[in-house]
Amino acid sequence: MTRSADSNAAEFYDYELPASRIAQEPLPDRAAARLLVLDRASQTIRHMNICDLPDILAPNDLMVVNDSRVVPARLHGRRAETEGRWEGLFLSEVVGADGRRLLRLLSKTRGTLRVGERIAVVGEQGQDLA
Secondary structure (H helix, E strand, O other): OOOOOOOHHHHHOOOOOOOHHHOOOOOOOOOEEEEEEEEOOEEEEHHHHHHHHHHHOOOOOOOOOOOOOOOOOEEEEEEEOOOHHHHHHEEEEEEEEOOOOOEEEEEEEOOOOOOOOOEEEOOOOOOOOO
């Protein structure tokens, strides 16, 4: 269970996640919600339920709750000059020195992107979006 992949590489975040596996609403019995538990000492993973939390937590443990939603962050495109495939993973939005909105992305493409190179963003069916 060691972390061998570079978490700054787009490949680190590239995995299949069918939409049917993403919860759209809470379970009627919230205590039955699933919980993935990593034991760092033994490097083991256990599949448990939220109702098991009292048995897992020890005095003075800190629990961090994430109340965020999953957003589609993967972009597909073509390099304008070469027509080569390009894939980007949205990280954040920043404001440039000139006041323009800029997107921070992890990029995956054959070869190296050059400063100023243009990417044509495409939809799932390959149609131009921008």
